Amino acid sequence: MSVLDPAATAIRLFDAERNLHFFPIRHHSPACALHLREALRAIRPAAVLIEGPVDFEPLIGELLAPGVVPPVAMVALPDSEAREKGRGGTTYYPICRHSPEYVAIQQATELGATVRFIDLPSRHPSMLSDDRDRQDQPLLPMRETMFDRGAYVEAMCARAGFRDGLALWDGLFESRARNTDWRGFFASVGAYCSALRAASDENELQADGTLARETMMRACIDNAIAARSGPIAVVTGGFHTPALIDAKPETPPPAGAATRSNAWLIRYDFRALDRLNGYGAGLPLPGFYERVWERLTGTNDANSSLTEEILVGFRAHLIANEPALAFAFPTLRSMVEAARRLAELRGLSEPGRTELFDALRSSAIKEEIEVGAHPLLAAFTTYLQGDRLGDLPPGSRLPPLVERARGEAKSLGLSLEDAVPKTRELDIYRKPRHGQTSRFLHAMRLVAPPFAQRNKGPDRVHGFRADMLMETWTYAWSPAVEASLIERAADGETVRDAAATILIRRLADLEKEGQRNNAEAAFNLLSVAFDAGIGSAADTLVAAVGVAVDEDTNLARLTNALVIGQALNSRARMMQSDTSIRAFSSLLPPLLDRLARRIAELLYDLAAVNADNVGEAIGCLAALAEAMADPDPPFPTEPLRDALQHLMTVQLDPQLTGAVIALAALIGLIEEAEAGRRLSAALAGAFERPGDAVRTLSGVMALAPQLFVNESSVIAAIDGLFGAVDDQGFLALLPQLRMAFAELSPQETDRVAAAVAAAHGAGEDDIAILQQVPDARVLSEHLALGERLRSQWLQDGLAAWLEPSP
Structure with missing residues (x-):
């Protein structure tokens, strides 16, 4: 058997x-x-x-x-x-x-x-x-x-x-x-x-x-x-x-x-x-199978057709939510009939899931269907998938964190009735309730990351879209959210308490990873706490950040930290009405004072920077320029200005020389005219070393390209440098020149071209011809070809051909 x-x-x-x-x-x-x-x-x-x-x-x-x-x-x-x-x-x-x-x-x-x-x-x-x-x-x-x-x-x-x-x-x-x-x-x-x-x-x-x-x-x-x-x-x-x-x-x-x-x-x-x-x-x-179960157990009208119920409901759903996909009533009748006939043909007592989809394909979709690609099929799949979210009664054996998170979300107007992702726009500075919702969502990103994702919004720390007033979030309650909250239940009974514990643990992790003196990482944690409105962690975090500031010797991390801290201070002033933010307000200025003085101490060490490390040093000066652009900075600027004044008196790497001159002009330490004179002098001093001159120019371009554009003396110095360089030397300088001039906008490039053309007696027509010159790669190839022809003519005794006509 x-x-x-x-x-x-x-x-x-x-x-x-x-x-x-x-x-x-x-x-x-x-x-x-x-x-x-x-x-x-x-x-x-x-x-x-x-x-x-x-x-x-x-x-x-x-x-x-x-x-x-x-x-x-x-x-x-x-x-x-x-x-x-x-x-x-x-x-x-x-x-x-x-x-x-x-x-x-x-x-x-x-x-x-x-x-x-x-x-x-x-x-x-x-x-x-x-x-x-x-x-x-x-x-x-x-x-x-x-x-x-x-x-x-x-x-x-x-x-x-x-x-x-x-x-x-x-x-x-x-x-x-x-x-x-x-x-x-x-x-x-x-x-x-x-x-x-x-x-x-x-x-x-x-x-x-x-x-x-x-x-x-x-x-x-x-x-x-x-x-x-x-x-x-x-x-x-x-x-x-x-x-x-x-x-x-x-x-x-x-x-x-x-x-x-x-x-x-x-x-x-x-x-x-x-x-x-x-x-x-x-x-x-x-x-779909839940509907089948309801039919089998008699919780729905057993005398009506499940096929009709599903297809009629789907059409009503489309009319209400996706009208562009909705089909006419005759098409609906055709779909119902097709599903029934397919079931009979396949020996089934009634249509199932497969028959419903086949009826939809044959009756409502006339064009060719790519596998899984037709929007009507996708909509039907989502409809039959269902969006039901189960529920537990009050008093269920759940950690307090879970129900408090749900309660706070509901009190802020977030919908938790189903598992469908929803979008929420928040006017975070002008509407206090929206600001509270934003801070709750930021805190939930720490405690239960699957709950919410920020799609758009200002990044006041790194400057991206810093002037935006709105945030856009997508959120949905899901099993993964609930599991994450249960997993974090030991960290606190409220979302902010748990978030504070997590941040303090991350702070401890920095120390375990040998990053205790990483001021930038510490300030980033402070920024996360600020976004989430976790005032209870402010004292602990600020104290740890202070230790990192005192012990960090990495100028790049310190200057980046200054930008972050300055942005936090600015936001704190804008949001004084919120009690969770006020905890940061009094703590940030003293911290930024220590940070600025620490940066000033380390600026003197730039005199020892060589060409291998100059890129990082210029990045530090660029961050400092961003921080000091504030007309009323929340930190002392005098120690920083004194350090820069000293750097302008010592021998520096050429690229760093250009960057220091640019920064001094940007912060008003010297006038632009003075910066132009200093830069012209630096270029003249490097006349015998064209590569150094171009590197000096590159340092200026990294911070303040307008100095080059606005100062005719600087343009004249560069023009003179190029005039003294032969074709082979120009080819060698070309990669550096391309990188330096890449900082200019098209309008600035046109202004420089006009100034150089005027100096050589060229008019607008000549400039128009020059604008049709091939790109730098083609130009480099043509120059190299010209040099090979010149060498060949010399070898062939045709030097006279190279002389200009009288």
């Missing part, structure tokens, strides 16, 4: 002699859930054993508490040891209303049966086999990819005429949900799963933890048999059932199968539950 024969499988599944009943299921299958409910009512088991991590068993009572609205998930958070071993990530065991496991728990409780989970603990290494396509997908203790691929599935699809394994499952099993023969249904599922198991590679099952998990399940079944007081029902994924069904000698559970874990019940959503989003079990588009 073949185990692939449903009749033979039924004998093995329902063992009357041992009073042991196996129910092979597919996770989140409405058909399996409905038949399982009827089976449990019929056999009235004393114990129901379910494939679920044993450490989640204490959550069963919470799962059935009044007010719990699936989808929800049992989750286990990694401990510090797991993170250190690279086993981070939260493990999720999702439950929806049409999950067979949920129905089994409900029915067992109603019958007074004992409920046990029999799989390995959620954080056991064999449960953490990570076959995710993306790191943002959840870790799952249930994996069912074997249902949808492999040689057996492909052969069955070809034989039965289904396009893929998901459509095959629907056609073979979901279509039989209304059949009252639960024994026959599970016998067919068992035979199908036995074939899948027979086609599997044993080595792969060993590697992905399947065999270790089944060892644990057999041990739990043996224990239940030994303690039996009546029928036992075993509910597991169908792929495992063939390995569990035969009687085995007592099997000890695998080593490390302790049941302690950091487990919680959280809200979940249909988007996360969707196979099409990378979820590793169940069926795609859970919103």
Whole structure:
């Protein structure tokens, strides 16, 4: 008798002699859930054993508490040891209303049966086999990819005429949900799963933890048999059932199968539950199967057509939300009829998911369809996916941080009713409530990063769009948000308390990483605290920043820190009305005073900078120029001006000389005319070394190109330099010249060209011709060619040809 024969499988599944009943299921299958409910009512088991991590068993009572609205998930958070071993990530065991496991728990409780989970603990290494396509997908203790691929599935699809394994499952099993023969249904599922198991590679099952998990399940079944007081029902994924069904000698559970874990019940959503989003079990588009379940269990009008309900609802959704995609009523009628006829043709009692999509394609889309690309198909997919977010009743066993975060979000007008990402624009300076919302979202980025993402807004620290008054955020409550908050629960009971703890921990991490004296990194942490309105961390952070300022010897980090601190001080003055910001207001000026004086001390060391390090030094001067451009800077400028005055009297690298002159002019230490004279003198002094002259010019261009444009004496000096350089020398200087002149705008370039042309007696027509000159690369090639021709003519005794005509 073949185990692939449903009749033979039924004998093995329902063992009357041992009073042991196996129910092979597919996770989140409405058909399996409905038949399982009827089976449990019929056999009235004393114990129901379910494939679920044993450490989640204490959550069963919470799962059935009044007010719990699936989808929800049992989750286990990694401990510090797991993170250190690279086993981070939260493990999720999702439950929806049409999950067979949920129905089994409900029915067992109603019958007074004992409920046990029999799989390995959620954080056991064999449960953490990570076959995710993306790191943002959840870790799952249930994996069912074997249902949808492999040689057996492909052969069955070809034989039965289904396009893929998901459509095959629907056609073979979901279509039989209304059949009252639960024994026959599970016998067919068992035979199908036995074939899948027979086609599997044993080595792969060993590697992905399947065999270790089944060892644990057999041990739990043996224990239940030994303690039996009546029928036992075993509910597991169908792929495992063939390995569990035969009687085995007592099997000890695998080593490390302790049941302690950091487990919680959280809200979940249909988007996360969707196979099409990378979820590793169940069926795609859970919103569709939820509608099927409601129809099967009578919570919707059983006399109306589910096909009509879905397609009419989809059309209404499009009219309200995406009117450009909406279709006419005759098209709707055609879609309904097409779905029904396809179901009849395929031998189904009613249209399923595949028939609905095929009807949409054939009736509403006339043009050629690229795979997955048509917007109407995408909209239908999203509609059937559903956006339901589960809920937990007030007083659920959750850390205070979770509910306080939700409460604060709602009080600020953020919608948490579903899992659909939403956009919020905030006028952060002119509307106090918007400023509060911004600070909450910034704090949540620290505590629960999946919740919100800032898309646009001012960056007052690094100067990008610093004048913007608006921020734009995208946010959505999701299982990952709730899990992150649970993981951070020990850091504080409010979002800001937890954020403060995180920042202070990051400060400690700087010290561990040998970055205790990194003033820029410390100021960046201070900036994050400011954005999040974490005034409680201000004293600790400012004190640590002060230590970093005193000990940092890196001028680049210090000048960048000055720019950050100055921006923070400016923002603090603009937002004095907010109490969380006032904590920073009195602390920043003394800190910036220490920072400016520390920078002034180190500026004297620039005299020793050589060509290898001059780029970083010029970057420091550029940051200093940005900070000192403020007409009323919140730090003392006299020590900085004294240091720059000294640098103008000593011998510096040529490029640094140009940058120091430019900075002195920018901050008013010298007049522009004086800067022009100094620069002309520097260029003249480098007349014998054209490369040094160009490097001096490059230093000016890096900070203040207008000095070159506005001062005719500087232009004349450069022009004279070029006139004294032969073609070969000019070619050697060309790369440096290109870099230097790249700082000029097109208008500035035109002004310089006009000045040089006038000095050589050229007019506008001559300039127009010059504007058609090839680019620098072509020009360089032509000059090199001219030089080769000149050498050849000289060798051939044609020197007279090179003389200009009289």
